[in-house]
Amino acid sequence: MTRQTPTPNAAFGSIDISSVSKSYGDAEVLSEVSLSIPAGSFLTLLGPSGCGKTTLLRLIAGFIAPTRGSIQIDGRTMTQVPTQKRPIGMVFQNLALFPHFSVAENIAYGLKLRGTSQAETQARVAKFIQLVGLDGLGDRRIAQLSGGQKQRVALARSLVLEPSILLLDEPLSALDLQLRKQLQFALKDIQKQLRTTFVFVTHDQEEATMISDRIVVMSNGHVQQVGTPQEIYSDPQNLFVSKFIGEVNELPGRVRSAGQTLAVETGAGTFELPPGVARGPSPAAGDNVTICLRPEKITMLGDTAPAPGIVTAQAQVIDTLVIGPLTRITLDAQGTRMTSIQMTDALGPVTGRVTPGATVRIGFPADAARVFAPLTADLATAFGDHA
Amino acid sequence: MNTGERPTLAKGLMLLPALIVLGLFFTSVILLFSNAFVDRGGFSLKYFEQILARPDYHVVFYRTVLTSIIVALLAVLLAYPISLLLWRSEKHRNMLLIVVLVPWLVSLVVRTYGWIILLGPKGFVNAFLGWVGVIDTPLKLMFNDTGIIIGLTHVLIPFAVISILASLLSIEENLEEASRVLGAGRWQTFRTIVFPLSLPGVFTSLMVIYLACIGAIVTPLLLGGITEKFVGSQIYQEVMATFNMSKAAAWSICLLSLSFVSLVLLKFIERRALRGQE
Numbered sequence: 001m002t003r004q005t006p007t008p009n010a011a012f013g014s015i016d017i018s019s020v021s022k023s024y025g026d027a028e029v030l031s032e033v034s035l036s037i038p039a040g041s042f043l044t045l046l047g048p049s050g051c052g053k054t055t056l057l058r059l060i061a062g063f064i065a066p067t068r069g070s071i072q073i074d075g076r077t078m079t080q081v082p083t084q085k086r087p088i089g090m091v092f093q094n095l096a097l098f099p100h101f102s103v104a105e106n107i108a109y110g111l112k113l114r115g116t117s118q119a120e121t122q123a124r125v126a127k128f129i130q131l132v133g134l135d136g137l138g139d140r141r142i143a144q145l146s147g148g149q150k151q152r153v154a155l156a157r158s159l160v161l162e163p164s165i166l167l168l169d170e171p172l173s174a175l176d177l178q179l180r181k182q183l184q185f186a187l188k189d190i191q192k193q194l195r196t197t198f199v200f201v202t203h204d205q206e207e208a209t210m211i212s213d214r215i216v217v218m219s220n221g222h223v224q225q226v227g228t229p230q231e232i233y234s235d236p237q238n239l240f241v242s243k244f245i246g247e248v249n250e251l252p253g254r255v256r257s258a259g260q261t262l263a264v265e266t267g268a269g270t271f272e273l274p275p276g277v278a279r280g281p282s283p284a285a286g287d288n289v290t291i292c293l294r295p296e297k298i299t300m301l302g303d304t305a306p307a308p309g310i311v312t313a314q315a316q317v318i319d320t321l322v323i324g325p326l327t328r329i330t331l332d333a334q335g336t337r338m339t340s341i342q343m344t345d346a347l348g349p350v351t352g353r354v355t356p357g358a359t360v361r362i363g364f365p366a367d368a369a370r371v372f373a374p375l376t377a378d379l380a381t382a383f384g385d386h387a
Numbered sequence: 388m389n390t391g392e393r394p395t396l397a398k399g400l401m402l403l404p405a406l407i408v409l410g411l412f413f414t415s416v417i418l419l420f421s422n423a424f425v426d427r428g429g430f431s432l433k434y435f436e437q438i439l440a441r442p443d444y445h446v447v448f449y450r451t452v453l454t455s456i457i458v459a460l461l462a463v464l465l466a467y468p469i470s471l472l473l474w475r476s477e478k479h480r481n482m483l484l485i486v487v488l489v490p491w492l493v494s495l496v497v498r499t500y501g502w503i504i505l506l507g508p509k510g511f512v513n514a515f516l517g518w519v520g521v522i523d524t525p526l527k528l529m530f531n532d533t534g535i536i537i538g539l540t541h542v543l544i545p546f547a548v549i550s551i552l553a554s555l556l557s558i559e560e561n562l563e564e565a566s567r568v569l570g571a572g573r574w575q576t577f578r579t580i581v582f583p584l585s586l587p588g589v590f591t592s593l594m595v596i597y598l599a600c601i602g603a604i605v606t607p608l609l610l611g612g613i614t615e616k617f618v619g620s621q622i623y624q625e626v627m628a629t630f631n632m633s634k635a636a637a638w639s640i641c642l643l644s645l646s647f648v649s650l651v652l653l654k655f656i657e658r659r660a661l662r663g664q665e
Binding site: 061099100 | 572
């Protein structure tokens with residue numbers, strides 16, 4: 001076998017995608033995607049269905065060729081390299097286990113193709129059966145396994161070859177929530193142990209946040225933002241990312257003046273913000289913009305004067321909901337619906353006033369807000385079901 | 388007491404057509420057996436002895452089985468690439484399937500006469516080969532076993548295409564891609580994944596075609612030689628030419644047993660080949 005079997009080593013497993021586009025006829029499903037995936041990272045391609053994330057994965061696997069641009073793995077251009085010669089493993093959405101093989105035969109398949117000796121094949125199959133927690137099930141037929149067990153076979157079948165890169169195409173989407181959580185942790189564990197580069201595709205932002213080191217948010221064939229889950233959450237670069245990840249309060253408004261401060265007039269009042277909170281093209285007076293605020297940034301203020309840097313507004317409490325340590329407060333600020341989420345304990349001094357119907361003074365740190373240009377029409381369609 | 392559901396008159400009437408068909412079927416089988424085993428009012432194996440005593444009849448059985456095996460293998464061999472092509476061409480699959488099935492719109496007799504035109508000493512095939520210069524004297528393609536094999540294979544290929552295609556289509560998506568990611572080339576993937584998973588269809592078509600062949604009548608009559616008889620054409624002759632119903636019945640029972648034995652044998656082979664597959 002000519003295919004190299006790299007050992008798990010931080011030196012192997014980097015992917016560089018340069019200006020890759022993919023079109024089918026007139027439809028461009030990926031446009032000008034550039035992405036650098038460091039070796040040993042757990043990277044998630046996240047986006048709504050049809051955003052091009054699976055296409056990107058299939059391009060890395062070599063099932064399809066890019067229309068323009070190139071992909072490099074470990075510094076080697078992959079254009080002429082067929083799938084079977086690439087140092088990758090892949091777990092498919094439908095798992096694609098071989099139904100005419102047993103569990104052990106499925107896992108041994110790749111080793112046999114490489115001409116691994118029988119003794120070594122047996123030893124490694126046994127090792128990986130154990131690693132994924134399938135002890136004693138080696139002789140089972142695929143049809144006799146449960147969903148979670150099949151998942152583990154698919155994982156072991158790929159990992160036994162110790163690829164430097166493992167591509168995972170929504171492998172957990174068919175499982176129930178509990179099993180899914182369990183396998184998310186298992187995946188992260190295995191990734192840490194083997195230090196294999198994982199490229200994981202999902203449309204579930206919570207899953208992405210849970211397991212990845214880095215998230216690539218995609219939409220309509222474009223990369224919207226790349227960053228750690230924390231960066232993506234706290235500093236989204238555009239309205240799409242802000243809406244797609246986590247919960248957010250949106251205050252549509254118009255820029256009254258831009259300069260030393262950015263004054264934005266919204267239904268809930270006019271807010272003076274530092275110009276640094278704007279992302280994307282800098283807004284000018286008269287532009288339509290949206291102020292985005294994470295619910296945990298909106299606090300209830302007492303009677304004392306607000307600390308410097310806190311922007312305030314009046315709002316009426318619509319409803320409160322205590323969910324264990326958190327309290328969720330639904331507010332109406334002059335017709336704009338807002339949500340605040342606070343630690344239940346931290347609400348102590350104002351609890352009495354936060355009752356449905358009461359008017360409260362709310363505040364948020366000016367630099368915690370983000371100001372974005374409105375969504376372009378094609379991006380807005382992704383939220384059709386939210387509207 | 389009236390606990391159970393009682394068959395009503397309406398339900399009985401709905402069963403009637405099926406009962407009539409079944410009744411006729413069993414009557415014919417009973418008549419067949421009584422024709423074959425009864426002679427002058429008593430049980431007799433006379434007609435079977437007549438058949439088994441004739442070495443030329445043995446040849447008829449022998450030829451029927453051998454030809455049927457050849458046709459079954461040939462048809463599957465020819466149908467397999469067609470099935471693969473249909474499987475691959477998602478867009479044009481239905482159109483191509485119609486092309487494969489079009490011969491079935493033409494009656495068997497007409498199609499067989501078509502072959503006579505093509506295969507005769509002055510037919511298209513010989514004329515073409517002579518014109519190209521491959522042959523000097525016309526090949527004898529008809530009124531012998533070659534003619535029977537060509538005719539039957541042509542008639543039965545669509546069966547093989549359909550059942551092999553059905554097997555291929557039931558292969559789960561991505562299995563080939565999975566195999567390639569694990570390091571297999573296209574040919575290895577075909578050999579270890581696609582082909583084994585298509586075997587149920589291969590065996591189904593072998594069985595259907597083999598059974599259709601050993602009972603064939605029209606094609607052997609029209610394309611076979613006068614001396615090269617098939618069991619089917621022999622029965623036809625006993626009924627239509629010599630009016631020996633008892634002997635025809637005995638032939639039929641022999642054919643039936645032959646089919647049964649072959650079926651058991653093929654099932655056995657299939658079971659062994661597909662061991663491990665559900």
